[in-house]
Amino acid sequence: MLFSNVAFANDEHAGEEKPKVFDANKVIFGHVLDAHEFHFFDYTDSEGHLHPVTIPLPVILYSKERGWDVFMSSKLEHGHAVYNGYKIDDEKIYAVNEAGAIDESVKVYDLSITRNVAQMLLAIIVLVSILISAANKYKKGIGRTTAPKGFQNALETVILFIRDEVAKPNLGSKYERYLPFLLSVFFFILINNIFGMIPGAANVSGNIVFTAVLGIISMLVINFSGNKHYWGHIFNPPVPGGVKAILVPVEILSIFTKPFSLIVRLFANILAGHIIIICLISLIFIFGNFGSAAGFGFAPVSIAFTIFIYMIEILVAFIQAYIFTNLTAVFLGGAIEEHHHHEDEHAHH
Template sequence: MISKRVKCLLVAVFSLIFTHFTAPLIAQENNDEAAKSGANHEKKKEAFDAQEVIFGHVLNAHEFHFLDLPSGPVTIPLPVILYSPERGFTSFMSSKFEHGHATYEGYKLEDGNVVAVDANGNIDETVKVYDLSLTRNVVQMILALIILVWIMLTIAKRYKAGQGVTSAPKGMQNLMEPVITFIRDEVAKPNLGNKYERYFPYLLTVFFFILINNVFGLIPGTANVTGNIAFTIVLGVISFIVIMFSANKHYWAHIFNPPVPGGIKAIMIPVEILGIFTKPFALIIRLFANMLAGHIIIICLISLIFIFANISTGIGWGFSPVSIAFSTFIYLIEVLVAFIQAFIFTNLTAVFIGQAIEETHGNDHHQDHHVEGEKVTTAAYDDAVIA
């Protein structure tokens, strides 16, 4: 009996609370609907757009953007070079676009892309635009290439002069020699055997070019070049060409006549042919996905501060230490990943080349048995690709 009365009392209390709070809200919605829609529109304009920040960082752009100040964004504008069959060649600095807020010479920035506009500022679909601009990805790759060539030529010049041969290496030579030796002894020789010298320059170039771009991408405001699928596709295609031109008869015989029973050949041949293309595809996706994911995670963690600040300034400030701590942790991991991904791409390239140049054997393993008293030792000879 008492429990029934308690239940009734609770129902009455919750009914009063529900009626007390919802009635004014419904009335306010009916009376101030227009005002609220306008306020919401203003809030949406002022709200932090995480998607714009994330994609603005990882995608290509016509300027290097470092930070925003009350006086305006801090950027380095880059040359815009355009060609249109209808309008001809046009070149100017990206600052003329005023960060996408202005048109210049009949062009404007629309979602990071240059489009042609008419006299009223509307997009002109009849005008075809070919963008030949020096974007931040292009500029950063050129800088990385210049640094790579400068480092290698400087080290080669010192070796030619006898430093590091008749005396101990110094400075940059002392820093780079262990890395070069590591790539030679742990990547080239184990996978390519006595033919490693033919491919060693390519492997070194790939390793240092990826590494330099990875490290550059960790600097705030710079481009994430290795997180661009176009960049990794080019590297993958070059490795694919090297693999194909290095392949010998044994490699192609294994593809089109795999050493399996006849009934299984019909299944294995398409699989082996598909494997020719999945190898460079794995190189492309692995580098692209790992470098892109790390940058997105860091930006998302930082963006959480501003997302929570839109809800409440106190929550934003309260979450800041947590966000910064996790961002710093991921950033340190990204430094390690920059070296690991350069090594993995180089190592897998060497593995695939080694498979293509592997020589045929009468037997997969040759063994010589030596009897020493009661002890039998076996000397196993590995494939030709193993030094």
């Protein structure tokens, strides 16, 4: 602060092209956000050209001006080409004019099968196949007259756990009515969490839209199942009149804050885990920008921490599926709870 110096820019190398450095921000958000393809890695050929290794997905577009367009995402060449009057930039597809500039007059509706959608469909197919296979074994008597075998044994353990530790304690005698819903929510979240741990796969559970839909479904089931006692506590809580004016808006707000907590909790935990893992791997290449020795030297430390966090994330995949299911059962139990007579006696007293 007491001394100053003047530094002049050196123009000697101004015309030279700077070497490309590792862009951690692009890699991290490229992994956790949705995309129109599955991207695994890039390689450079002998001539210095970069080639990405990807699985392209169908692009489905509609606009009033141009109608429907269906083609594979590889036609857009990762933003380096224009196809049928469209180009992609930061995973958003725009309509362009003959000069290649974005045509603002054309409103594009992107209905493409992105990697999140494709992975959800794949997860559903795998999940349904596993459950049907287990159900067929039960039809044959395996698991009823004899002990369950193979993966059927693991499924039965999980199903009994959800029934005995989640459904029955929170829903009481009505647990059988809601058990299929709770099991569907649990297994759907769990299998998408596990699929998201596969390198190169999509981060479905870390997408706020995915968790928002699940939260909205839970909110609808909870509120449509609510009895008179539930709605009475919301619009006419058993408190003095002065407090009631404050408590009623709070109770109405709780209708939305409960599913909102489910949405944010699942989204934030899964997204944070993926970002931490990618950040730890990215440190190898960030240190590599300072020299190969620094990159290789830090690699063992980065890999060790990555494996440690990866193991924790596998545990988190199960925990977050359980927490979402358990809290849904808790909220649902509060909505279907029967009115107790001792409350009337207490209020009268």
